[in-house]
Amino acid sequence: MKIELYPKNILEALWKKDKKWFSDGNGQRPVCLRCGNPLNDRLMVNSLSRHAKIYICQQCGSDEAMRDYGKAVMPFENWYGISDKRFQELQKSKNPMLTTRCAFLEIFQNPDDDKNTRKRPDSEISYSRSDYDGYRWWTTWFHCQQEPTPENLSKEIDRFQNALFCMPEFKTLGTMQNLCTFAEPVGDSEFNLYSETLHLYIWIRMLTQPRNYNLYIHYYKK
Ligand SMILES: [Zn+2]
The missing domain is CATH 3.30.450 (Beta-Lactamase)
Structure with a gap:
């Protein structure tokens, strides 16, 4: 059994696909999975996210640094990549996921x-x-x-x-x-x-x- 972290691990899987463009140039130029703006076509000019193995645009890189400093990290649920059609596909994984939303x-x-003496x-x-x-x-x-x-x-x-x-x-x-x-x-x-x-x-x-x-x-x- 492998447990995945929702939605971080799915975004990382999406990035693995996007990253290929930088070596083979096939298909559309990937957008920043954090904000949706185009990435620079030179991979290294973009920023490696501080929280996931994903390159994000330079602006997002600076925004992450500022937010880390202010301890106001943007939740992965607010990342642009969540709305990507391919995200829904990847989400169908059979692995259990850890999420912040309680479905039960x-x-x-x-x-x-009483909330404090709540029965098991x-x-x-x-x-x-x-x-x-x-x-x-x-x-x-x-x-x-x-x-x-x-x-x-x-x-x-x-x-x-x-x-x-x-x-x-x-x-x-x-x-x-x-x-x-x-x-x-x-x-x-x-x-x-x-x-x-x-x-x-x-x-x-x-x-x-x-x-x-x-x-x-x-x-x-x-
Ligand atoms: Zn961005």
């Missing part, structure tokens, strides 16, 4: 519950809690159901969990903190991402303060 909000909703959804199978000690992740598992987890589901959970920790973004606490720039913020040091697999909804909760539990991954049966 209804499992949390119970109007009688009945569909929660298990969750993991991890902390980073400066060298590696330490993970503890919590089982939420009375019955043991069916084998196909526990395999699906294992595969997702392993694939997540193989992502460069989850290599260390530092790389996870960088990823949080593009996650859904809850507070200054708390961020969410969401995913799903065939039988599971997955909520990834990231806490960026060191010497804390930094990562909770909740698995819910669909």
